[in-house]
Every structure is written in structure tokens, then in C-alpha cells.
Amino acid sequence: xxDTFTTVDPTPTDWRDPAMQKRIQRRYAAERRFRLIGLGxxxxxxxxxxxxxxxxxxxxxxxxxxxxxxxxVDLRQSNIALTAAQLAGPNAEQxxxxxxxxxxxxxxxxxxxGARGARLFSPAGRLVLRNAVKADPSxxxxxxxxxxxxxxxxxxxxxxxxxxxxxxxxxxxxxAGRARIGFNSTLLxxxxxxxxxxxxxxGAFKGSLLTMIITLLIAxxxxxxxxxYLEEYAPRNRWTDMIEVSINNLAAVPSxxxxxxxxxxxxxxxxxxxxxPIVGGLTLALMTMPVIVIAGRNAIKSVPPSIRxxxxxxxxxxxxxxxxxxxxxxxxGILTGTIIGMARALGETAPLLVIGMRxxxxxxxxGLGEPATALPVQIFxxxxxxxxxxxxxxxxxxxxxxxxxxxxxxxAIYLRNRFEKNW
Amino acid sequence: xxxAFILLLVLGLGVVAWLxxxxxxxxxxxxxxxxxxxLPVYHGWYVALWAVLPALLFLAFWAFLSDRxxxxxxxxxxxxxxxxxxxxxxxxxxxxxxxLATGAIASAHHxxxxxxAPVYASAIAFYAWLGLAxxxxxxxxxxxxxxxxxxxxxxxxxxxxxxxxxLLLTASLIAILTTLGIFLSLLFETIRFFSMVSPGEFLFGxxxxxxxxxQPGQPAGFGSVPLFWGTIFIGAIIAMIxxxxxxxxxxxxxxxxxxPGLRRWMKPMLEILAGVPTVVYGYFAALTVAPAIRDLGxxxxxxxxxxxxxxxxxxxxxxxxxFVSSMADDSIAAVPQAMRDGSLAMGxxxxxxxxxVLVPAALPGVVGGVLLAVSRAIxxxxxxxxxxxxxxxxTANPFASVTTVTTQIVQLLTGDQxxxxxxxxxxxxxxxxxxxxxxxLNIVALRVVKKYREAYE
Numbered sequence: 001x002x003d004t005f006t007t008v009d010p011t012p013t014d015w016r017d018p019a020m021q022k023r024i025q026r027r028y029a030a031e032r033r034f035r036l037i038g039l040g041x042x043x044x045x046x047x048x049x050x051x052x053x054x055x056x057x058x059x060x061x062x063x064x065x066x067x068x069x070x071x072x073v074d075l076r077q078s079n080i081a082l083t084a085a086q087l088a089g090p091n092a093e094q095x096x097x098x099x100x101x102x103x104x105x106x107x108x109x110x111x112x113x114g115a116r117g118a119r120l121f122s123p124a125g126r127l128v129l130r131n132a133v134k135a136d137p138s139x140x141x142x143x144x145x146x147x148x149x150x151x152x153x154x155x156x157x158x159x160x161x162x163x164x165x166x167x168x169x170x171x172x173x174x175x176a177g178r179a180r181i182g183f184n185s186t187l188l189x190x191x192x193x194x195x196x197x198x199x200x201x202x203g204a205f206k207g208s209l210l211t212m213i214i215t216l217l218i219a220x221x222x223x224x225x226x227x228x229y230l231e232e233y234a235p236r237n238r239w240t241d242m243i244e245v246s247i248n249n250l251a252a253v254p255s256x257x258x259x260x261x262x263x264x265x266x267x268x269x270x271x272x273x274x275x276x277p278i279v280g281g282l283t284l285a286l287m288t289m290p291v292i293v294i295a296g297r298n299a300i301k302s303v304p305p306s307i308r309x310x311x312x313x314x315x316x317x318x319x320x321x322x323x324x325x326x327x328x329x330x331x332x333g334i335l336t337g338t339i340i341g342m343a344r345a346l347g348e349t350a351p352l353l354v355i356g357m358r359x360x361x362x363x364x365x366x367g368l369g370e371p372a373t374a375l376p377v378q379i380f381x382x383x384x385x386x387x388x389x390x391x392x393x394x395x396x397x398x399x400x401x402x403x404x405x406x407x408x409x410x411x412a413i414y415l416r417n418r419f420e421k422n423w
Numbered sequence: 424x425x426x427a428f429i430l431l432l433v434l435g436l437g438v439v440a441w442l443x444x445x446x447x448x449x450x451x452x453x454x455x456x457x458x459x460x461x462l463p464v465y466h467g468w469y470v471a472l473w474a475v476l477p478a479l480l481f482l483a484f485w486a487f488l489s490d491r492x493x494x495x496x497x498x499x500x501x502x503x504x505x506x507x508x509x510x511x512x513x514x515x516x517x518x519x520x521x522x523l524a525t526g527a528i529a530s531a532h533h534x535x536x537x538x539x540a541p542v543y544a545s546a547i548a549f550y551a552w553l554g555l556a557x558x559x560x561x562x563x564x565x566x567x568x569x570x571x572x573x574x575x576x577x578x579x580x581x582x583x584x585x586x587x588x589x590l591l592l593t594a595s596l597i598a599i600l601t602t603l604g605i606f607l608s609l610l611f612e613t614i615r616f617f618s619m620v621s622p623g624e625f626l627f628g629x630x631x632x633x634x635x636x637x638q639p640g641q642p643a644g645f646g647s648v649p650l651f652w653g654t655i656f657i658g659a660i661i662a663m664i665x666x667x668x669x670x671x672x673x674x675x676x677x678x679x680x681x682x683p684g685l686r687r688w689m690k691p692m693l694e695i696l697a698g699v700p701t702v703v704y705g706y707f708a709a710l711t712v713a714p715a716i717r718d719l720g721x722x723x724x725x726x727x728x729x730x731x732x733x734x735x736x737x738x739x740x741x742x743x744x745x746f747v748s749s750m751a752d753d754s755i756a757a758v759p760q761a762m763r764d765g766s767l768a769m770g771x772x773x774x775x776x777x778x779x780v781l782v783p784a785a786l787p788g789v790v791g792g793v794l795l796a797v798s799r800a801i802x803x804x805x806x807x808x809x810x811x812x813x814x815x816x817x818t819a820n821p822f823a824s825v826t827t828v829t830t831q832i833v834q835l836l837t838g839d840q841x842x843x844x845x846x847x848x849x850x851x852x853x854x855x856x857x858x859x860x861x862x863x864l865n866i867v868a869l870r871v872v873k874k875y876r877e878a879y880e
Binding site: 034225250254265377409 | 487490584588595596602604605609611612669670671672673677680681692693701705710711772773774777795798799802805808809832833836837842851857865
């Protein structure tokens with residue numbers, strides 16, 4: 001049989017030959033196998049993403065819930081020096097700060113839950129009581145039933161993750177109807193704390209927000225202006241080449257190197273405040289700028305030359321052509337690139353760690369120069385904590401971060417589909 | 424009297440200048456008179472820019488200068504004569520006095536700080552007023568000078584466009600400045616580091632224990648070979664073993680086999696993998712993947728630790744899949760249709776065409792993409808910080824803990840940063856190595872890709 005291949009055989013190929021049939025079948029089987037391997041690779045990648053998202057959601061959804069214990073509070077008995085008039089006045093915050101809410105919770109809990117009752121409650125309990133009084137001053141003059149957050153062990157027992165001791169403490173509470181599971185509003189309004197039931201992401205989120213504002217204010221104008229210059233005006237010479245090479249390299253430099261730059265330049269040389277959103281914002285702006293430049297150049301490049309020619313033809317100057325015609329037409333593309341760059345900056349952690357935005361910050365930052373942390377850094381800090389309570393808070397913070405990133409990317413895709421023209 | 428207030432005041436003056444100059448220029452035009460060279464709005468911009476830009480430049484300069492001037496004024500005051508000569512105590516007292524003066528803290532711990540606070544407050548106020556006065560003077564002078572130049576024949580538009588052009592050029596120079604800043608700041612600190620530790624020991628030594636450098640008497644180890652090995656092991660070996668087959672096969676399936684409907688859904692899905700923040704991957708690796716890998720390692724009889732190279736490498740590989748896949752996608756699409764048609768016409772099946780024609784033809788592009796992916800993997804920080812561990816082991820056991828360059832940079836810069844100890848400076852030396860290696864990888868990768876594109880054009 002093999003001889004027939006080496007010599008020229010005038011007879012046509014015998015497709016029905018069993019050896020030929022077998023060979024063809026083998027080749028087709030290989031074809032099917034290859035196809036299945038390809039499908040497997042795609043499904044494996046997608047499955048990994050699904051596994052990641054599902055495991056975060058499973059862990060994190062519990063973080064949005066908090067076990068609460070019932071506490072009958074009567075502030076008239078605690079003889080506190082706070083009046084409704086004070087709460088309505090301008091010094092309400094100061095008057096509230098002088099009240100020992102922690103002591104009130106402790107004593108009331110001890111009388112209602114036995115000798116160690118106060119230890120059932122989370123340290124965040126006093127804040128809940130304080131905010132309840134602030135929202136409703138009539139609590140000062142009447143007995144009321146409040147639901148205060150339980151401590152972490154009880155909380156986990158209620159969600160089915162408790163240890164034997166916590167389960168034993170939780171069961172009687174549950175049977176007496178003194179425990180319920182409610183929405184964890186502290187998580188969305190609070191800042192970092194040492195106790196997992198008292199932590200919140202608002203502090204870190206505000207830090208991220210301030211950082212992003214600085215990043216946007218610097219990276220967007222600088223990025224767009226350099227994109228315009230490089231695409232529309234730059235002469236072809238060595239300087240322009242150097243700018244282009246710099247921008248392309250900056251886009252590929254590892255983010256932690258930008259952190260080292262921020263540490264050396266903004267903190268060591270310029271002495272800007274440590275751990276502050278302004279330094280984080282400047283560092284991330286340098287990192288985001290090349291992304292915006294590259295996206296901006298592509299958007300400007302896609303505006304057809306006929307638009308420029310028409311504007312030049314009726315007497316517009318070169319600046320007028322660009323600012324009146326090219327930029328408005330390229331804006332959707334530029335904005336899409338900007339949003340994608342900002343989403344990347346929002347999820348970035350490493351450079352912020354290096355410039356010191358990793359401190360324990362127990363209150364939201366008040367300004368650009370105050371110590372702050374950012375949402376991804378907060379996730380990193382919480383991930384070091386071993387307790388089950390922090391695991392679900394970390395995952396809950398991740399869910400919030402992912403929701404924001406998805407929303408930003410979704411907006412970018414929407415803008416691209418809605419406004420981008422194919423010339 | 425904050426800087427923001429002065430800024431707003433100057434910008435307000437700019438608006439006034441714009442409005443008044445525009446109004447004056449509008450009066451130039453008339454039926455009987457000669458036609459002005461520029462539209463009124465350009466006259467407005469010309470005067471406004473002259474009013475705002477010099478004042479803004481001054482304020483940027485003043486923001487750095489005024490702190491030093493305040494400190495000088497303070498130290499020359501009689502109250503400062505009693506300050507201790509030791510730098511650290513002095514700095515602490517000065518910081519406290521500053522906090523008191525600006526109202527950041529309510530009461531002083533140190534009596535000298537309390538005495539200095541009023542002097543501090545008055546010095547701050549004096550220089551704030553001085554800054555405001557000079558800024559306003561500059562704004563008025565600039566605006567007035569520009570205003571007097573306005574006339575119907577004045578070429579306001581040309582002037583404004585020249586300023587805009589200068590702004591554009593400045594903006595694009597920031598990219599060069601950033602690159603230069605990165606390079607110089609890394610270079611200076613690296614040179615300082617090499618004056619304490621020899622480059623030979625740093626690059627070829629195998630003993631890494633920088634933390635002991637703080638304690639006198641113990642030998643500090645700055646041999647980074649275990650770090651380089653850990654980085655290569657995780658980023659270039661394990662991650663690529665995961666990412667190259669999965670990324671390449673996904674790209675092949677999605678471009679060659681998948682129906683358009685499936686492709687429309689799966690491609691963005693793969694892109695989401697690239698958009699997930701690395702801290703999330705790191706957490707996932709540490710929380711879910713690492714314990715599973717440890718159990719697997721123990722059941723296979725390896726010495727396994729909770730933080731393992733395999734856990735970090737696997738998750739990093741998944742993160743890299745979209746990069747490999749999109750680069751492979753581009754290079755397969757660039758193979759000329761004629762080559763594909765030729766192979767199919769010869770009777771080859773689709774998979775034979777792909778394996779024997781498309782992939783070999785697209786190989787340079789794929790290799791370029793893999794190099795870019797490697798450069799991204801070795802610069803990745805959070806996954807390895809959270810999942811790879813800190814022990815500088817020189818081992819090929821994937822279940823053991825290894826450490827990487829980026830992990831150690833973060834570790835060295837955590838806590839006290841003293842810019843004269845080799846511990847802190849070592850982070851910059853590692854950064855320099857990382858910067859140069861990723862730069863080289865990127866340049867090589869881009870050259871490979873470019874050359875390959877030219878081959879088919």
C-alpha cells in the first residue's frame with residue numbers, strides 16, 4: 001500500500017479503502033478533540049470567573065447582614081444631661097459627645113441579659129443608640145425598644161458559622177425572640193474599627209473618592225491635551241519620538257514603580273502629607289495619564305481628515321479646527337478611555353500601599369491632606385484579619401468595589417455604543 | 424486664608440478680566456470703523472490668561488516657599504531660642520506648635536509648643552497675607568498691561584493660540600518628566616544603596632534577610648537571587664503554564680469555531696477577568712485557592728505551606744489569560760486569508776490548518792504577547808503579597824512558599840521608612856531591577872510584534 005504513494009499511480013484515490021476510511025476518521029476525531037479542548041479552555045476561564053464571583057458573593061452577602069439584640073432603653077433613668085433643646089441647637093454634636101452612651105448600653109444590657117449581658121453587644125451599639133437619639137430626641141423622655149448589633153461571636157452563630165460556645169450563648173436569645181438579623185447599615189456608613197461588627201467602608205470609600213477626584217482633575221486635562229498635541233500638532237522629530245516612547249513605556253510600567261516614584265518625589269522631596277488622598281491622587285494620575293493619552297489619540301485619529309479639511313477650508317485656524325471640531329467629535333472615545341483608566345485606578349492597591357495609605361484610620365477623611373485609606377487598601381488590610389467576621393466584611397467590601405467597577409465599565413461600553421460613530 | 428480661597432479669588436479676577444476685555448473689544452466693531460482682527464472673545468481670553476497665569480505660577484511657587492519662610496521666621500523669633508538642639512525633639516515640638524496654630528489639635532502636650540503657637544500663627548498669617556497681596560498684584564498688573572494693549576488691529580487670536588500651543592506642549596512633556604522622574608528617583612536611591620551594599624552581593628548573593636540589618640552585630644543579607652527566582656517561578660513559569668494554553672486555546676476557539684452569538688458573550692466575559700482588581704484576586708488566592716493547594720500538596724506527600732508559589736501562580740495565570748488571548752486573537756487575525764485558504768484547499772481539516780499553518784504563522788505575534796504578559800506578571804504585586812509568602816526560599820517545590828521582588832518592595836517599605844538605612848533603599852534597588860527588566864521585555868515584545876506585522880504587509 002505504501003508503495004502506491006511513492007510512485008505516480010494513475011488510478012484515482014480509493015476513498016472506500018478501509019485504511020483510508022480509518023485515517024479520515026482519525027483526522028476527524030482529532031478535529032473534534034481540538035474543538036472540545038478549545039471549548040474547554042473557554043469554559044474553564046469563564047468557570048474560574050464564575051467561581052470567583054460566586055465565592056465572593058457567598059462570603060460577602062452575610063457581611064451586609066447583622067444580628068441585632070433587643071434592648072429596652074429608658075434614658076430617663078440614666079439621668080443624662082442632654083435635652084431635646086440641646087439637640088436642636090448648634091452644639092448638638094458636642095452635647096452628644098459628652099454623653100456616656102457606652103455606659104448606658106453596658107448597664108442596661110447587664111440588667112436585662114444577666115451579669116455579663118454587656119458582652120453580648122458589639123462596641124458599635126453605643127453609636128447606634130447615639131444616632132437613634134440624634135434622629136429622634138423624644139427617646140430622651142420615653143422608654144423605647146431598640147435593636148442593637150450583637151458582638152461578632154453571636155453574629156456568626158446566628159448566621160450558622162458559630163463555634164460551640166457562641167452557639168450555646170445564641171440559642172436562648174433566639175428562642176426568647178430577643179435576636180433578629182437585620183441590614184447592616186454600619187457597613188455602609190462607618191469607618192475602620194478593631195471589631196468586625198463595628199467596621200464600615202464609608203471611610204475608605206470617601207478616601208477613594210477624594211483620591212479619584214485628584215486623579216481625574218490632573219490625568220484628564222493633561223492626558224487629553226497631550227493626546228491632542230501628539231496627534232494634531234507635533235512635528236516629526238526626536239522630541240516627539242521621545243514623548244511617544246515615554247508614554248508607551250509608562251503604560252507598561254508596573255504600578256508599584258509609580259508608588260516608589262510617589263514616595264521618592266511627593267513625600268521625600270516635596271514633603272506632602274503622608275497617607276493623604278492628594279499624594280495618592282497624584283501618584284495614580286501619573287499612572288492613569290498614559291492610558292488616557294493612548295485612548296485619546298485613537299479617538300482623535302478616528303475623526304476623518306475631511307472634517308479638518310472642511311474647517312480649514314472655510315478659514316478656521318489650526319487651534320479652532322481642533323477645539324471646535326475634532327475634540328467634540330472625539331469626545332465619546334476620549335471619555336470611554338478615561339472611564340476605563342479611572343476604573344483601573346480605583347482598583348489599584350500596590351502604589352497606595354507604598355506611599356503609606358495603609359494606616360488604621362477610624363474616621364472618614366475630612367480633606368485632601370488628611371490621613372486616609374482607599375477601598376482596595378481597606379480590603380487588603382481586612383484580609384489580614386483571621387476572624388470569620390472580617391472574612392465576610394472583606395468580601396462585602398469586594399462586592400461594593402466590583403459593583404462600582406462594573407458600573408464604570410458598563411457606562412464606558414454604553415458611551416461607546418451610543419455616541420461613537422463609524423465614519 | 425487658605426490657598427484654595429486665594430485660588431478662587433484669582434480665578435474670579437480672571438472672569439472679571441475676560442468679561443471686561445470682551446466688552447471693550449465688542450465696542451471696536453462698528454459699521455463705520457475698520458474690521459477688528461480678532462473676535463471679542465479672543466481679546467477676553469488674552470486678558471484673562473494674562474491676569475490668571477502669572478498669578479497661578481506664583482502661587483504654585485509660593486506653596487512650596489511659604490512653609491520654609493514660616494519656619495525661618497519662627498526659628499529666628501526669641502521664643503525659639505530655648506528649643507532643644509536635638510533635631511527629633513525640635514521637630515516634634517514644631518509639629519505640635521503648628522498643629523496648635525492651625526487648630527488641628529486642641530491642646531499642647533509640650534509647654535514650649537504652647538509658647539510657640541502664637542508666633543507660628545502670626546507667621547502663617549503674615550505670609551498668607553503676603554502671598555495674597557503678591558498674587559493679586561500680579562493678577563492686576565498682568566491683566567491691566569494686557570488690557571492696555573487691546574485695539575482693533577491687535578492680533579489677540581494669534582497670541583491666545585500661541586499660549587494654548589505652549590500649554591499643549593507642556594502637557595505632553597509631563598510624560599517625559601514622569602519617565603525621567605521614575606528613572607532618576609530609582610537611580611539616586613539605588614546608587615545610595617550600592618554605596619552600602621556591593622552590587623555583586625545584591626545581584627548574585629543567595630542570602631536575603633534585610634530585616635536583621637536593623638539589629639547591630641547580625642549580618643544582613645541582601646542577596647536577591649531567591650527573590651529573582653521566586654518572581655520568575657511564579658510569574659514566568661507557573662502563571663504562563665496556566666495562561667498560555669488557556670489563553671491561546673480560548674482565542675482559537677472564539678475566533679475560529681464559536682458562533683457569533685457565543686463570541687459576543689464570551690469575549691467581554693474574558694475581558695472582565697482582566698478588569699477584576701488584583702487585590703480581589705489576591706484575596707481569592709489566599710482565602711480559597713491556597714488552602715486547597717496546601718491540602719493537595721500534603722496528600723501528595725510534599726512539604727506544603729499555606730502560602731505557596733502554586734496558589735499565587737495559578738491565580739496570576741488566570742488574571743493573565745485575557746492578555747494572552749487578546750494578543751493571540753490579533754496575531755491570528757493578521758495571518759493572510761490566502762494562507763488559510765491554501766491549507767483548506769489542500770484538504771486539511773480546520774484543526775490541521777490551525778495547528779500547522781495559522782499558529783506557526785502567527786507565532787511571532789503570540790510570542791510577543793506572551794512576553795508582554797510575562798512583564799505584566801512579574802510586576803504584579805497584590806496577588807503575590809497576599810498569597811506567596813515572605814520566606815526567601817530557593818526551591819523548585821511549587822507547594823513551598825517563595826517570595827518575589829514586588830512582595831519584598833512592599834515589605835521593606837512597611838513601617839518606619841528611614842531613607843538612610845539599606846533596608847529602605849533596597850526597595851528602590853529592587854524597583855530599579857524590576858523597572859529595567861519590564862522595560863526590556865516590553866521593548867523586545869513590541870519589536871517582535873512590529874517586525875511580524877511588517878512581514879505580512
